[in-house]
Amino acid sequence: MTVNFVRYGIPALLAIAGVVVAIWDPDGTGLEAWSLFTGAAVAVLLLNVLHRIGVDGDVDRVREDRARRYFDEHGHWPDQQS
Numbered sequence: 204m205t206v207n208f209v210r211y212g213i214p215a216l217l218a219i220a221g222v223v224v225a226i227w228d229p230d231g232t233g234l235e236a237w238s239l240f241t242g243a244a245v246a247v248l249l250l251n252v253l254h255r256i257g258v259d260g261d262v263d264r265v266r267e268d269r270a271r272r273y274f275d276e277h278g279h280w281p282d283q284q285s
Contacts, residue, residue: 210251217244 221240225233273281 210248214244214247217241217247 217240221237221244224240225237227233228236270281
């Protein structure tokens with residue numbers, strides 16, 4: 204629950220805050236605040252995506268290490284016919 208809030212809730216709250224400020228003061232300051240809040244929301248979403256890509260890379264590395272250990276013990280890769 205907490206992870207989903209960090210991934211999606213914080214960016215949503217930032218985007219909503221930007222819209223509220225833009226509606227409240229539609230002149231220059233409100234639109235500038237909207238763009239800043241929207242940029243912050245997109246930045247948080249992008250950081251979450253990049254973090255998930257990095258974590259997936261760790262999973263691939265662990266899988267490769269296991270396959271290499273299997274190769275060292277058996278002389279062939281786990282997905283090959285011997």
